[in-house]
Amino acid sequence: MTVYDFAIVGAGMAGASLAAELAEHASVLLLEAEDAPGYHATGRSAAFWEECYGGPEIVPLTLASGTYLRDRGFLDRRGALYVGREGKRGALDAFMDRFGDTGATIERLERPALAERIPGLRSEWTGAVWEPACADIDVAGLHADYLQQAKTRGVDLRTRARIAQVEREDGAWTLASESGEQFRAATLVNAAGAWADGLAEAAGIRPLGIQPLRRTVVQLRVDPAPPSDMPLVLDISGRFYFKPEAGRVWLSPHDEEPSEACDAAPEELAVAEAIDRLQGVVDWRVEAVERRWAGLRSFAPDRRPVYGYDPRAEGFAWFAGQGGFGIQTAPAAARLASQILLGLERDAMTRALDAGLYAPERFG
Template identity: 50%
Template sequence: MNQYDVAIIGAGIAGASIASEIADQRSVVMLEAEDQPGYHSTGRSAAFWTETYGGPQVQPLTTASYGFLSDPDFTFSEASFLMKRRAINIARSDEQLLVDQFIAEFAESGVAMTPWSKNEIGEVVPNLKPGWDHAVYEPDCCDIDVAGLHMAYLRDAKRKGATLLCRMRVEKIARENGVWAIHSGGETVHAKQIINAAGAWAAEVSALAGALPIDIQPMRRTMVQLQTDPESSPEMPLVVALDGSFYFKPEAGGSYWLSPHDETPVPAGDVAPEEWDVALAIDRFQSIMDVEIRSVNRKWAGLRSFSPDRLPVYGFDPKQPDFFWFAGQGGFGIQTAPAAAKLARSIFLDVEREPSVRSLEAALYDPVRFAH
């Protein structure tokens, strides 16, 4: 009882995806602190797949995930997780340099992108205010069915024999008789190896295990849903400010989802939107869209967790060889989930990589880079 090959701490998209990838080879338990998996980050995602999000060193993970997301094996899902959206990365009339830098940054990536004029922008973004004269168009951007993907991973992990235990907040980790003893409340789970997929709590988990002290910093991200007059068009693309100040996209019922793209450092925990950030999101939205805001339908906040170099951390800990990092996935953890989990599988199980992830540079994400 309560003895496993692998204990995965966290059952959001990170924990669920790696469980799905390894549960046919190891006995696996997922330890989730909340009443349900994905409560803090996965369930509060803006739900899009765009190759440039996260920068050029994250882009290969996103690109490598496309095939799985768009056409999953029928045993995993009978439907695609993607729906075409398109994106434009937009800049003001005096920000041509941002356009040039953005295109140069991804010049060798193979990402489909085209510079656009203000006339082309106006054709797809009705009610655009003057002054937004430059954009880079990404035709391949898609919406992601985040809940569907997460549930499919959990379902697949369960089918392969993984156990999910909720309300299991880890309080103590110790080595006992050569295995990990993970304590939560009055229960103890034993496992030969730990996978740290704890998201915003990843640094706390590593400290409990005596692993490398990588500062995985939780950041609050604010989202707002607005109803406007006129309403949003369902065909409108995702609109992203090249200066990093906002993004928005149309949502069901003629509303908009928008964010001020905030990254406020916060302690790991349940976060709520700050009124200042909501007002900032609305102000930035009004700087580009000539529409009347009729109501704020909903506002929420979620956690995005970044390592010091803003790249994810995948691999065995150099201090604790039976402790594996699968954390620091920023705001791109959903769109990179398939490739990240397949890459992690190959490292964790020491097996050959699948074709879709063979070209990825695993060293970019290895925790050893933080071992000073």
Template identity: 55%
Template sequence: MTSVDILVVGGGMAGFSLAAQLAGHASVLLIEQEAQPAYHASGRSVAFWEESYGGPGVQPLTSASGPLLAVPDPAFADGPLMTPRGAFHVGQARDAGLAEAMLTDFAASGVTLARVERAQILADLPGLREGWTIGLAEPSMCDIDVAGLLGAYRRMARRGGVEVRLSTGLVAARREGAAWLAETSDGAAISCGMIVNAAGAWADDVARRCGLDGLGITPYRRTVVQLRCPQAPASFPLIAGLDGSFYFKAEGAGRIWLSPHDETPDVPHDVAPEELDVAIAIDRFQQVVDWEIEAVEHKWAGLRSFAPDRLPVYGADPRAPGFFWFAGQGGFGIQTAPAAALIGGALALGAAMPTAVAGIDASLYAPGRLVKA
């Protein structure tokens, strides 16, 4: 039997970032059911940092993560992990109220959102169709080097002594006295003081395997398409619909990453894009710009997992000693990873919050809010 202080279930960005924070303070074993890390949601991200994305409840986590990504500790990464791009939130006349609501939502947040005229958008987005006259600029938006960020957390975890077992899933676990006894798919038995549930779309399933009801964390399918559009500029701001029905960005000369921002409830599995969602994405894109589409070069889908209130879940489960949630990161798990890991590490270790996240009310993300009476 293997004995460790903490067993982390899940080898995506969530699991590795938290394991890295715990390393050096406790003995940590991380298990991942797939043969490679970050196979599901973390490896299928469109990879941007946008302070308004996820709403006001998520924004403090994103904003706190920004400096940690832009100027990381040299011991963590060799250089910046994000690159400035900027964003336009665009709409038609009927979306004027949505623009005003967005300005109101973030008025006291410190996030820079500014009204822009159609001509300003058109200067960066030639081919913008008539009728798109409403715009908000969010100049702070950046692209994230997701592979670089995950690699940095994996190195940090390895240096701290974290053991990683791939192709290893959690079969079941039960609490016996002061420890959890866990069984894994490779037949190994593990004794640990704490189980960290960082299993993304599988988070509720992992809880049930540990004898707990889930928290209602639901996986939703998100579709992304890579288009070849020769008329598209090599670089322009992220373009997002004010109504939440699309976003797209340049991915090199003549190539576009596009999503219909779909959220279709699904079950945890290796999800693939549906042809209808691809068609919807392309139709929405063609309503915004008049660029010719030469080819659909690539398409993929990932699962974004949300709690019922759409806020992440960090902290100890009040129903079972030593069961810790680090899940429900929706589509913002990458851009909030640095702040989330600092908060999760402090909560799991019973330590003071690091300075970078000391101003964030972590109680907003406590799992107890979702436990049914």
């Protein structure tokens, strides 16, 4: 049986990007439980690159990924507005203070400039933080590109390979799928997203407390239709975000409902809450709910991602806990993680990143 240098479990954006990076220097097996890669969180993303999303400790990963994404044509600039009602000036000021030294490009806007960018904005929304660099991401294109890079570099991708048993002996892991296939690798990389803690437990390793949280998105037909160049609009209080998409509106109530690892489905209450919150922001008439979906965003207890070898287990590495920012940080995250796992020097993309922020050792 072939013994690969690395077996990565999970072929969403995380696993695909890391496989492509590792395969320049090592043999890589990429295992996906579903019929095709990207079925879960990757295929259900709201698809934006936003410099402040995830908090100040995520900004360096986002900024470090920006050049890669722009140069390869995966970003289409849109801009973003964090909007606040009357009485939320303090929250807007706090946002400016929180992100002022991170390198993100942000500025305050008052009501006249805000109303110009969001047609039909209700009068009680009086201020905002403007982020001009925010862009739409071609998520499917980026994921496909990483899978193609991985294939070109010799990665062995196996789909319908849901792992049922994991054992380590003689310096290597043996992974058995539910269908009875067996695979061996010196290092097992946990890129299983919502299933990350479950995979760790199957390998006899202490889980980190990575919690899947359900996020709901709906596609609405509204009158008037939103302008195609309208920015992404986010509530400074974290209760919604929405943006135009092909003449429709993509809207989320910014929900974070704890969930088991599963094929997530939207709940009617979350859909109703999303629509109610939108109608409190703009005077558009909602004509139809055309689509609704949900995905699982998985966070470590401190809401930072986890990259690197587990200090308590030989040959077991984490590439998980990437929440809702895993796609917009994918290039820098995968490059950094591959350098950690391979013991390589940093390059221009990763040199300024503090790997200790994301190391598994922080959990003791």
